[in-house]
Ligand SMILES: Nc1ncnc2c1ncn2[C@@H]1O[C@H](COP(=O)(O)OP(=O)(O)OP(=O)(O)O)[C@@H](O)[C@H]1O
């Protein structure tokens with residue numbers, strides 16, 4: 198018992214450390230992790246987090262692939278250039294960030310292993326590719342008992358699609374690598390990462406590429422969790438359809454030039470703003486409806502904070518848009534502050550790692 202409590206202290210301390218993040222470099226080999234690992238398996242990125250000294254270190258890989266025809270010649274060149282790939286049925290499957298470079302050359306889109314937060318039902322090779330992408334970040338557990346905590350989405354509202362299949366496939370794979378896997382809800386991961394100073398009480402919302410995940414936590418206990426299957430990809434697709442551009446072009450404009458802090462300057466920016474407003478409104482409306490329907494809300498007398506994470510919260514002015522939209526709904530809990538996570542693209546992995554540390558034996 199004493200040991201258990203020490204672990205919790207270590208975990209809480211870790212949640213207050215700074216995150217030092219980087220992208221997996223092409224040709225860089227996977228690590229043998231030492232100690233507990235947090236793994237964020239997201240629609241856009243897979244991120245691994247470890248507790249190292251005074252820092253949390255995260256490494257990110259793109260959760261995407263691209264196929265090119267098999268040839269002996271190409272194989273030699275791929276090997277010489279340290280490209281991550283595997284061969285199947287006369288095709289090379291190029292993995293992660295390397296896939297993005299190929300897609301750009303072919304003026305095509307990369308393919309995804311996941312869609313709207315879950316394993317894609319449309320890609321036959323999706324599971325094999327996702328496993329290979331995980332392999333670019335971590336090797337098998339060296340001691341065959343390392344704890345790994347991976348993120349899973351909450352059950353989507355209004356959709357039969359279950360997370361059980363997705364979660365089970367990943368759990369089986371991590372077990373086969375020698376880890377002791379456990380899962381954490383993605384919204385709760387935001388709470389674990391960002392709300393240590395609030396006794397892990399509040400609402401954590403992760404707004405990613407494929408979905409938005411919500412968790413109302415009371416003293417670190419997830420009371421309500423759910424997801425909506427709309428996120429950054431939805432914005433890219435709908436804006437693209439509205440202005441006649443492909444989603445990849447829109448994504449790049451959104452990530453590199455777009456701001457919500459000043460009025461839009463052209464058609465694309467106008468459409469981006471419209472769909473951002475719509476997404477935040479849908480999310481907050483779903484929060485009001487879900488909280489009103491439940492009889493589980495703890496009678497919290499004080500106000501609670503909302504912590505926002507995920508790549509979709511990155512544009513300047515997002516917090517202000519969120520606060521403004523909150524006035525359009527009537528949440529049955531009092532909100533003290535709205536906060537953007539310290540490092541929105543790495544919050545889920547950090548929260549998962551905090552959970553993994555607390556479970557260490
Ligand atoms: N600077 C930026 N500005 C706006 N959007 C961004 C920025 N950087 C990334 N994004 C968007 O964030 C999304 C990816 O976020 P994130 O990596 O948190 O998602 P994920 O965890 O992989 O997906 P999910 O949690 O939905 O399964 C994409 O839609 C991407 O376009």
Ligand SMILES: [Mg+2]
Pocket residue numbers: 237238239240383403404405406507545
């Ligand atoms: Mg995510």
